[in-house]
Amino acid sequence: MAETITAEDPLTGEEIEIPADVEVGEIVDSPATGAELEVVSVDPVTLEEAPELEEDWGE
Amino acid sequence: MKVGLLYSRIRRDEKLLLSELRERGHEIEKIDVRKEQFNISEPPASLDGVDIVVDRCLATSRSIYTTQFLDAYDVPVVNSAHTADVCADKVKNSLALERAGVPTPNTEVAFTTDSALETIEKFGYPCVLKPVIGSWGRLMAKVDSRSAAEAILEHKATLGHYEHKVFYVQEFVEKPGRDIRVLAVDGEPIAAMTRSSDHWLTNAAKGGEVEAFDLDDRARELVAAASDAVGGGLLGVDLMETGEDYTVHEVNHTVEFKALNDAVDVDVPAQVVDWIENKVATETEASV
Numbered sequence: 001m002a003e004t005i006t007a008e009d010p011l012t013g014e015e016i017e018i019p020a021d022v023e024v025g026e027i028v029d030s031p032a033t034g035a036e037l038e039v040v041s042v043d044p045v046t047l048e049e050a051p052e053l054e055e056d057w058g059e
Numbered sequence: 060m061k062v063g064l065l066y067s068r069i070r071r072d073e074k075l076l077l078s079e080l081r082e083r084g085h086e087i088e089k090i091d092v093r094k095e096q097f098n099i100s101e102p103p104a105s106l107d108g109v110d111i112v113v114d115r116c117l118a119t120s121r122s123i124y125t126t127q128f129l130d131a132y133d134v135p136v137v138n139s140a141h142t143a144d145v146c147a148d149k150v151k152n153s154l155a156l157e158r159a160g161v162p163t164p165n166t167e168v169a170f171t172t173d174s175a176l177e178t179i180e181k182f183g184y185p186c187v188l189k190p191v192i193g194s195w196g197r198l199m200a201k202v203d204s205r206s207a208a209e210a211i212l213e214h215k216a217t218l219g220h221y222e223h224k225v226f227y228v229q230e231f232v233e234k235p236g237r238d239i240r241v242l243a244v245d246g247e248p249i250a251a252m253t254r255s256s257d258h259w260l261t262n263a264a265k266g267g268e269v270e271a272f273d274l275d276d277r278a279r280e281l282v283a284a285a286s287d288a289v290g291g292g293l294l295g296v297d298l299m300e301t302g303e304d305y306t307v308h309e310v311n312h313t314v315e316f317k318a319l320n321d322a323v324d325v326d327v328p329a330q331v332v333d334w335i336e337n338k339v340a341t342e343t344e345a346s347v
Contacts, residue, residue, distance in 0.1 A: 023077070025069035025091060038068070050068075055220070056119040058194025058264075059295060059311045 007045040011035055018045065060339045061086040063105065063112035063134075065125055067093050071317040073115050079328040083336075092121050102132040110339045112136040115313060119147045119192055122313055135342055137335065138292035138312045145289040146312035149191045149227055152289065155310075159288035161281055162306045164299075165230040172212040175226035179208045185231040188215070192222055194311070195264035201231065232306055234299040237261055239272055241296045242316050242327065244334040246286035248274055250325040252318070263318040271323040278305055285310050293331060 003020035009030050018028045018039075026039045027050050036050035062085055066073055080087055090105045090112070097103065106112070112129055114136055116122040126140035138146070145151045156163040165182070169175040179186055179202055188200040188211055202208045215223045237255040240263070241248050251274050254267035261267040274282070282296045285307045295314030298305045320327040 023069060023074070023089075025066055025089065026074065027068060027070070054118060055197075056192050057117045058119070058197070059313050059315045 005045060007047050010047050010049055060110040061088065061108050063088045063090050063109040064115060065090045065092055065112055066115045067091065068117050072315045075320060075328040076331060079332045083332065092116050092125060097125065097128040106132065106134055109134060111335060114138060123147055139290055142290035142292045143312050146310050147192060149189055152310060155288040156285060156307055159284055161284045161288055162304060164232050164306055164308055167228050169226045170224060172216050175212055175228060176208055178228045182228060182230055187229045187231050189227045189229060190223065191225050191227050196260040196262040199260060201259050232299050232301060239298040240319065241282050242314060242319055243282050243286055243294050243296055245291045246283035248279060248282055249330040250319055250323040250327055252322040269318050269322040281305055281307055
């Protein structure tokens with residue numbers, strides 16, 4: 001099991017566990033709502049609701 | 060070397076690349092494209108001292124424009140603005156492959172629903188309607204009948220964006236339930252996998268099952284030719300087996316490789332970083 005840390009889920013206000021090695025720009029899933037959360041800062045980790053999929057996204 | 064990583068979202072693909080670069084001691088400047096401004100003459104401060112920029116923008120529009128700015132600033136970028144421009148647009152992609160003599164599915168473009176319907180009737184059923192921009196198999200339609208064609212065309216015409224009124228119609232290729240994704244650097248394959256599904260769309264993003272694939276000489280030849288056709292770079296070349304030969308339906312320029320890395324024994328990010336290192340070394344020599 002990879003190391004985890006906790007951060008506040010901006011949608012529910014609850015503390016959630018996320019991988020300890022996250023970095024800015026990474027997306028984690030909210031365990032409560034399944035919503036995508038973006039890591040906007042580390043040390044301490046701050047999460048925001050990630051932008052929705054746009055039409056021209058992809059490889 | 061100092062590598063600028065242009066991004067708006069760090070997927071597992073970017074994380075793999077970042078880890079490999081960091082392990083090798085390279086300096087990294089993560090550039091969040093959402094926070095930057097690109098002036099026509101003055102590069103943003105985030106580009107100071109970078110030897111190369113790796114464009115990992117998730118949005119095609121950002122990729123197309125930022126690579127053009129990087130060209131203007133004389134900052135080396137993978138992939139190049141030319142490659143991004145050709146690969147981002149299915150029409151340009153198809154034209155480039157056809158021009159280079161690479162087998163590619165027969166394709167026609169029409170600009171009205173009536174003329175698109177004529178093309179569809181000419182191609183016969185099933186055939187395929189694709190958006191000219193976009194990926195992950197989104198908004199692709201396999202058209203099985205005239206009534207379905209009429210409905211899809213009507214819906215597309217009302218979607219709003221002018222790009223949906225560029226009707227890209229392609230012959231349906233009977234593939235053996237799978238297609239082949241090859242990750243290549245300047246035409247040299249790093250690794251390949253098949254993507255299988257009972258669904259006609261076999262994209263890994265659509266949940267297709269992936270498995271390592273050994274390329275034969277013909278496939279290698281086509282990958283090299285397809286890469287040249289779009290200007291080279293770090294590319295995902297998609298092929299389908301047609302029985303006796305292959306057909307190349309698409310070349311992708313901001314290629315995802317996490318599924319490939321899981322499917323094959325090759326260390327994909329290590330090979331990609333090898334190629335980036337060589338590219339910087341060659342450009343440095345050339346400028347001395």
